Amino acid sequence: MDVFLQILVAGFLKGGLYALIGIGMTLIMGVMGIINLAHGQLMMVAMYVTFVLHSFFGVDPYLSLFVAMPALFLLGVVIQKYLLNPLIKAETILPENQVLMTVGIGMVLTEVIRFIFKSDYKSVTTSYTGATFFLGSISFSWALVVAFGIAVAFTVAMFFFLIKTDLGRSIRATAQDKDAAILMGVNTRRITVITFGLGTALVACAGTLLVPVYYVFPDLGGPFTAKAFIITILGGLGSTVGAIFGGVTLGLAESLGATYLGMEYEDIVGLTIFVLVLLFLPGGFKRLTKV
Amino acid sequence: MKKRLYPLILLAVLAGFPLVVEDNYYQHLMILFLMWVVIGSAWNMIAGYTGQVSFGDAAFFGSGAYAAGLLAHHLHVSAWWGMAIGGLAALAVGFPFGWICFRLRGAYFALATLALNEVLRHGTTIAESFTRGMLGIMIMPTFVSKVPYYYIALGMAVVSVLSVRLLIRSKPGYYFVSIREDQDAAESLGIDTHFYKMLSLAFAAFWTGMAGSLYMNYMGFIDPHVVFSLHDISIMAILVGIVGGVGTVYGPTVGAFIMVAVQEMFRSGFFGLFKFLAETTGSESVRALADVLTKGHVLGFGLLVVLVILVLPNGIVGDWDKIKKKVFRIHSPA
Amino acid sequence: MAYFKVESLVKYFGGLAAVNGVSFEVAKGEIFGLIGPNGSGKTTTFNMISGYHRPTSGRVIFKGREIHHLKTYKICKLGIGRTFQVVKPLGRMSVLDNVIAAAFSRVNTMAEARELAQKSIEFCGLSHVRDVLAKSLPIAGRKRLEITRAMATQPELLLLDETAAGLNPTELIEAIDLIKKIRDNGTTIVIIEHIMHVIMTISDRIHAINFGQTIAEGTPVEVARNQAVIEAYLGTDYA
Numbered sequence: 001m002d003v004f005l006q007i008l009v010a011g012f013l014k015g016g017l018y019a020l021i022g023i024g025m026t027l028i029m030g031v032m033g034i035i036n037l038a039h040g041q042l043m044m045v046a047m048y049v050t051f052v053l054h055s056f057f058g059v060d061p062y063l064s065l066f067v068a069m070p071a072l073f074l075l076g077v078v079i080q081k082y083l084l085n086p087l088i089k090a091e092t093i094l095p096e097n098q099v100l101m102t103v104g105i106g107m108v109l110t111e112v113i114r115f116i117f118k119s120d121y122k123s124v125t126t127s128y129t130g131a132t133f134f135l136g137s138i139s140f141s142w143a144l145v146v147a148f149g150i151a152v153a154f155t156v157a158m159f160f161f162l163i164k165t166d167l168g169r170s171i172r173a174t175a176q177d178k179d180a181a182i183l184m185g186v187n188t189r190r191i192t193v194i195t196f197g198l199g200t201a202l203v204a205c206a207g208t209l210l211v212p213v214y215y216v217f218p219d220l221g222g223p224f225t226a227k228a229f230i231i232t233i234l235g236g237l238g239s240t241v242g243a244i245f246g247g248v249t250l251g252l253a254e255s256l257g258a259t260y261l262g263m264e265y266e267d268i269v270g271l272t273i274f275v276l277v278l279l280f281l282p283g284g285f286k287r288l289t290k291v
Numbered sequence: 292m293k294k295r296l297y298p299l300i301l302l303a304v305l306a307g308f309p310l311v312v313e314d315n316y317y318q319h320l321m322i323l324f325l326m327w328v329v330i331g332s333a334w335n336m337i338a339g340y341t342g343q344v345s346f347g348d349a350a351f352f353g354s355g356a357y358a359a360g361l362l363a364h365h366l367h368v369s370a371w372w373g374m375a376i377g378g379l380a381a382l383a384v385g386f387p388f389g390w391i392c393f394r395l396r397g398a399y400f401a402l403a404t405l406a407l408n409e410v411l412r413h414g415t416t417i418a419e420s421f422t423r424g425m426l427g428i429m430i431m432p433t434f435v436s437k438v439p440y441y442y443i444a445l446g447m448a449v450v451s452v453l454s455v456r457l458l459i460r461s462k463p464g465y466y467f468v469s470i471r472e473d474q475d476a477a478e479s480l481g482i483d484t485h486f487y488k489m490l491s492l493a494f495a496a497f498w499t500g501m502a503g504s505l506y507m508n509y510m511g512f513i514d515p516h517v518v519f520s521l522h523d524i525s526i527m528a529i530l531v532g533i534v535g536g537v538g539t540v541y542g543p544t545v546g547a548f549i550m551v552a553v554q555e556m557f558r559s560g561f562f563g564l565f566k567f568l569a570e571t572t573g574s575e576s577v578r579a580l581a582d583v584l585t586k587g588h589v590l591g592f593g594l595l596v597v598l599v600i601l602v603l604p605n606g607i608v609g610d611w612d613k614i615k616k617k618v619f620r621i622h623s624p625a
Numbered sequence: 626m627a628y629f630k631v632e633s634l635v636k637y638f639g640g641l642a643a644v645n646g647v648s649f650e651v652a653k654g655e656i657f658g659l660i661g662p663n664g665s666g667k668t669t670t671f672n673m674i675s676g677y678h679r680p681t682s683g684r685v686i687f688k689g690r691e692i693h694h695l696k697t698y699k700i701c702k703l704g705i706g707r708t709f710q711v712v713k714p715l716g717r718m719s720v721l722d723n724v725i726a727a728a729f730s731r732v733n734t735m736a737e738a739r740e741l742a743q744k745s746i747e748f749c750g751l752s753h754v755r756d757v758l759a760k761s762l763p764i765a766g767r768k769r770l771e772i773t774r775a776m777a778t779q780p781e782l783l784l785l786d787e788t789a790a791g792l793n794p795t796e797l798i799e800a801i802d803l804i805k806k807i808r809d810n811g812t813t814i815v816i817i818e819h820i821m822h823v824i825m826t827i828s829d830r831i832h833a834i835n836f837g838q839t840i841a842e843g844t845p846v847e848v849a850r851n852q853a854v855i856e857a858y859l860g861t862d863y864a
Binding site for chain 1: 338339342344346391392395399401402403406409410413416417471521522526529533537538587589590592593594595596597600601604605609
């Protein structure tokens with residue numbers, strides 16, 4: 001029973017970070033109508049930013065949030081403005097050109113990082129990396145709990161931003177009906193640029209929070225893109241609330257799968273969920289809750 | 292009239308190639324080129340003509356390769372029997388997949404193909420007792436010379452391109468393009484869109500699987516990371532399709548030639564040019580550059596994806612008029 | 626037995642009734658007008674007849690056969706053609722290829738399809754733009770392409786959804802002539818139209834709906850005088 005609870009706690013905490021990754025993805029999905037297949041790779045870049053700040057300048061990973069997030073916001077803005085938006089106008093036969101472009105961007109990011117840092121696994125060890133505390137017989141990793149707290153804070157802030165601010169409303173309007181938003185005077189090009197930046201900044205936040213408890217290596221982008229993509233499918237494309245559910249579900253499922261089936265099944269669990277959702281619940285959780 | 296002759300001239304050149312060029316290395320490259328013509332044509336059918344973009348061609352390629360390999364490995368029959376099975380195995384994977392995924396529209400299909408490939412890659416890695424997992428499967432090549440493989444590949448390339456040509460000038464071809472252009476309109480014109488999408492996918496899966504089993508026979512070795520590779524198979528297939536020309540009969544042929552050349556260029560550091568330069572000049576920086584180029588073939592691929600989509604979204608054949616205008620400043624009569 | 630019959634059709638989207646109990650019968654060979662203000666449920670009715678939406682309840686009967694559970698392409702094969710209010714040209718195909726694709730619903734070889742398409746193009750007067758890409762046609766051309774394409778599927782019953790909207794006066798006259806010609810050729814027509822002048826001139830009978838329900842049916846003159854119809858279009862002040 002304790003083992004089971006322990007697994008649930010670990011999965012839930014991990015799920016908080018996944019939710020943050022998923023929200024970034026689903027924001028982009030909602031506004032642009034595309035799946036960003038460079039999402040995990042952008043997170044990987046953020047992790048290297050944090051890694052460099054820590055190992056060369058001794059900056060604490062949590063402090064480097066203030067560098068990594070704005071930096072990745074800018075990177076996201078540049079990508080959207082100069083690589084994705086020009087494709088909207090182009091006369092092409094394939095509708096998926098933007099998605100394909102994100103695949104290319106992901107490859108470039110991974111390989112550039114590999115050139116600079118080689119393929120080695122790097123890790124950032126802080127005073128709290130291994131620290132835990134106990135509630136009853138269940139152990140909690142400090143780093144994961146703090147990460148979970150920050151992730152929740154950012155999620156709440158994001159909701160507040162989307163619902164209460166003018167910019168947030170414009171983003172939601174663009175996501176719901178682009179043409180109508182244009183008619184209402186929303187500069188949708190600017191909105192797509194800002195949204196991509198925001199989505200990237202959120203995943204950068206998740207990446208930075210992962211640094212103290214995870215390895216950093218160039219190829220981690222791909223698997224995390226896959227996770228982000230499974231979370232969004234699970235939650236329903238474009239649904240923010242769905243992304244939170246999706247993130248937590250994936251976190252729990254992975255923990256359970258890794259413990260009871262074996263480590264090599266961790267990735268399979270996500271894919272299985274994906275296939276099941278596709279088969280039995282196309283549209284994801286959004287279908288059930290209508291949010 | 293002249294235009295009709297081009298394919299025949301090309302065919303004559305290709306048929307005579309191994310008789311003239313006996314160098315193993317170039318024969319090898321040409322076999323790869325022909326294999327990619329098959330895969331590119333297959334991808335072009337489902338993505339270019341039918342508008343259902345596949346991001347996971349490796350799933351079919353790998354199924355074909357493993358079907359041939361496993362048959363030879365477990366039953367010890369000649370891998371050429373596996374060749375006949377390869378296409379069918381890919382069909383067996385593609386059919387239920389398409390049945391499920393074509394109920395969903397748009398980006399779902401593209402992403403589901405990606406997931407399908409991941410499932411198969413993980414699956415073959417884990418099922419060690421049956422597939423030998425990461426150890427891979429090795430079989431003895433039937434021929435020592437590359438020439439027989441060359442002609443088999445040439446035969447497959449010709450038949451696949453011809454079948455594309457035949458198909459798109461008949462009822463199914465018209466239906467594929469109609470589905471790409473507007474699925475609702477297509478339904479209203481009496482087109483069973485689900486059936487025809489399945490037909491197009493079946494074509495693509497079959498030929499990609501055939502290419503996979505050819506690969507198994509020719510290379511003699513496969514493992515999950517080689518044949519279910521996102522970069523080296525799935526993305527390469529898309530690039531072959533796009534660079535040459537989306538939705539054109541000969542586009543994939545052009546694309547395959549260019550992409551195999553580009554791939555080899557990166558792999559060999561511009562066909563050994565940089566290595567040669569480094570050795571003759573003895574310069575350390577040139578040597579380092581050669582090193583970087585050789586290692587950077589995935590980076591080069593990534594950059595190529597980005598550039599091609601930005602500049603030539605419809606490929607060399609598809610954007611030919613645009614290229615003529617921009618590069619050669621020739622204005623074709625409207 | 627009615628040639629074509631719609632029986633208390635109901636369609637809910639979520640909790641909202643778009644169509645709420647519409648019934649009418651169409652006789653073979655007539656032009657039957659379907660009118661009503663914006664959002665009254667006309668296009669939804671068409672979408673149910675042609676199989677894009679499943680009715681929440683009610684039946685659609687064509688030549689004695691229930692068709693409301695059939696898929697769109699099967700309904701086309703049974704002989705019901707349609708055009709779209711928001712035109713859906715197969716953009717990167719030529720006009721001829723658009724129509725050939727449609728003709729393949731009746732024949733299987735290229736030669737036959739081409740011949741059938743040519744006939745349809747000549748009949749509808751699009752010969753001069755035969756080799757033009759569909760996406761480069763002006764709106765009048767696109768509307769006409771919709772009809773040409775539908776005609777190439779050799780329908781017995783043709784559903785026309787606002788084919789006259791957005792046309793200039795000359796084009797309007799041409800459109801009216803074409804619709805009459807199609808009827809004279811033996812095709813029964815159900816037409817949705819907003820331009821009163823058009824629907825009043827060509828319809829044999831008119832069925833008016835509002836808020837998804839029938840408010841009147843009769844000859845053009847009867848419907849034009851109907852109190853409920855006037856209220857629906859002009860508001861109660863004018864009635």
